[in-house]
Amino acid sequence: MLRFAANLGFLYQDAPFLDRFQSAARDGFAAVECLFPYDVPAAELRARADEAGVKVVLINAPPGDWSAGERGLASLAGRDDEFRDSIERGLDYACHVGSPRLHVLAGVLPAGASRDAAIARYEAALCWAAEQGARAGVTLMIEPINPYDMPGYLLQRQEEAHAIVERIGSAHLRVQMDLYHCARVEGDVVAQVRRWLPTGRVAHCQIAGVPGRHEPDEGSLDWRSVLGAIDEISAATGWEGWIGCEYRPRRGDVACGTSDGLVWMRGLTSKD
Template sequence: MPRFAANLSLLFTELPLPARFAAAAAAGFDAVEIQFPYDYPAPLLRTAADAAAVDIILINLPAGDLMAGGYGLASHPARTAPFRAALAEGERYAQLLGVRMVNVLAGRFDPQQDAAQTRQTLAANLALAGERLAMHGIHVTCEAINNLDMPGFVASTPAELAAVLAEAAHPNVSMQLDLYHLARMQLELAGTLAQYLPQTAHIQFADCPGRHEPGTGTLPLAQIFALLDELGYTGWCAAEYRPATSTVSSLHWLTARY
């Protein structure tokens, strides 16, 4: 059975972020991740996590304007300086929060920039982040995000991401796979996981379509979790879904011990 973590940016949003740690612990989670923790002081979040006895396992680097529909920072050839500033901020938060992994969001293609140079920029920035965070024992991940929900994303499939990681060629940089995004790209999940799991440091999931909790869509998540066990995956599986109703009512999959 995989180890499950709660994504506090999508779960327990009925509460302020500092209160979500205790709610996650009460629901049975031992670990959490946060997409962007930067609206709160890191010491405040660390205190809340310690009080709830849950580990913060992953955060994202700041991504600039990406979540507002922009190109983001990590792959844009003209945004090297803002990316370095984001890396410094993420590095500071990761250290203070005791985070084990930092995810770099690749960003969208800018049609005014050369596509090959965009991918090269992403590879160089991932190598830089990998080198910088390795000094603190923090691993760097990057994920493929489907180009239906996020059109123009630089890496929308594991194959595209694998090519970038090969160019980055840094031992402290790995793939993050999200089962929802794989399904949205209509990829065959068993074969994809078998192929890319050796390069994967972290997994996230939501049912598809809808991006809600397990059991609301068509993904055979129980079978996929069993497959991950068979393939020898020992990392975390983070629940990164939007509850169809409330967070607590969505957790039947966890209490049933998938």
């Protein structure tokens, strides 16, 4: 069965952040995901989620100085202490809000830097982080991100992410397969889903239309076939991940803009 989570950083922009939990619940979402919720006390966020009757299924670890262009610390030279602090903070927050997954951003490769050296640092950092995740009972996620939306991001392809997860070999490190980013970089998303989802290394998916990153039914993504493939593989393998709706509603932040745009999803799901 397909299970969708509302990304509260992207959807319901007409409402204050903490009110978006109820908005998602009213639209039939059983789960939500958040980008960087750290300005909100974990207890308050958990209370809002519980009140709305939704699960928090994914948050991002602190990414460094986002306003300065940082997109994660894991691969950056000389930032080990800050990276470890970010993971400890992210895991603590995830545990308090009940999120079983924590996305760890890789970072942007500095101009002129060695990519091989950055990958080596990244893997070493992930090895340590996965150990902390195991102790906390939280699965860490790594996500290939396309270079159009995030120029210079270290991790861009599914194959590379899966190879890293395989090499590290931790049950608490998995791949976050964003179908939008996958389409922008690697093309045939149905083929990619059929290749990677049965491996057991994908623990979470996300979806958006291509190339505008609006609702999945706008643009070139063959969303019906993609979701059909996920549903088929889930039935065959027992995959129980969520599909995060991480897109910008085409109607923007107008009242009911997100809800009106969910016509693509209605009829596909039942609340868990």
